[in-house]
Amino acid sequence: MDIGHCYLDGNADVVEFCPHNTFHHVLAASTYTLQEGDQPSRSGSISLFNVDLGDALKEVHNQKVSSSMCLCLDWNPLATSISMGLSNGSVSLISLEDTKTSILREWKAHDFEVWATSFDPDQPHLVYSGSDDCKFKGWDLRDGPSEVAFQNSKAHQMGVCCIAKSPHNPNTLFTGSYDESLRIWDVRSISRPVNETSINLGGGVWRIKNHLVVPGLILAACMHNGFAIVQVNGNEVKVVEMYNKHESLAYGADWYKGSICQQDKKEKTIVATCSFYDQLLRVWVPENEII
Numbered sequence: 001m002d003i004g005h006c007y008l009d010g011n012a013d014v015v016e017f018c019p020h021n022t023f024h025h026v027l028a029a030s031t032y033t034l035q036e037g038d039q040p041s042r043s044g045s046i047s048l049f050n051v052d053l054g055d056a057l058k059e060v061h062n063q064k065v066s067s068s069m070c071l072c073l074d075w076n077p078l079a080t081s082i083s084m085g086l087s088n089g090s091v092s093l094i095s096l097e098d099t100k101t102s103i104l105r106e107w108k109a110h111d112f113e114v115w116a117t118s119f120d121p122d123q124p125h126l127v128y129s130g131s132d133d134c135k136f137k138g139w140d141l142r143d144g145p146s147e148v149a150f151q152n153s154k155a156h157q158m159g160v161c162c163i164a165k166s167p168h169n170p171n172t173l174f175t176g177s178y179d180e181s182l183r184i185w186d187v188r189s190i191s192r193p194v195n196e197t198s199i200n201l202g203g204g205v206w207r208i209k210n211h212l213v214v215p216g217l218i219l220a221a222c223m224h225n226g227f228a229i230v231q232v233n234g235n236e237v238k239v240v241e242m243y244n245k246h247e248s249l250a251y252g253a254d255w256y257k258g259s260i261c262q263q264d265k266k267e268k269t270i271v272a273t274c275s276f277y278d279q280l281l282r283v284w285v286p287e288n289e290i291i
Helices: none
Strands: 002-007 011-017 026-035 041-052 056-066 070-075 081-086 090-097 100-108 114-120 123-131 136-140 148-152 160-165 172-177 181-186 195-198 207-210 217-221 227-233 236-243 250-255 271-275 280-284
Touching (some): 011 070, 026 070, 041 081, 090 114, 123 160, 172 207, 227 271
Parallel strands (some): 070 114
Antiparallel strands (some): 002 280, 081 090, 090 100, 250 271
């Protein structure tokens, strides 16, 4: 069931629901615009939406935050800030107060585009990043973010495009890549993944999101093949549902982190997705019962 949709002001690549209890209804979307011609330019912006089932989607704020392209973002689980990956290889920390944004700090993290950035929900001073340079890195904000805490440059054969910490195991972390492999890591020994599982969903695994309640349930943005909800048990992957109402590259996806009940008292699972070239943002409810 579709709740609502809208078109953004640039190529859409990320959507993220706020994890904080009083702001679960706030949805952040990032876009970037590339102007070609005699004087080419790039810009990245963040839009904030109020997701209300009665009012569908309502944009409450839009701001250009960089002259580079915004490629990914993640909410800090313990503060009103966002980490953002940029096309110039930098990671930026953005502060949000009263729906206004400001840059807290920014540093050069990679040699190429930063496709993935993520706070560690169990150690929020730690930020992970992944890039087109095939490197997976960690940054300790207490020591100054320009000093890398760890890096792995051997595990991924192609660009690292998504990073997701398991909400059910504080030591488990997932990374995704163009090579269509889902790598599972133990953060206590980050030198090599403990498991590599090939997920054949008909497209590169651009974004993955773990469900907060159901262990092993993952929402995946599959680039050329829409969006998928899959159940992962060990090395087994079962497709629960496909969503193909976007007409362009499937890039951004996230689960709503609050609790919304229907009239029959059953909880409703809500998903936000966005696609690239058509600049489309959708909020919807899976057809299959998830919880």
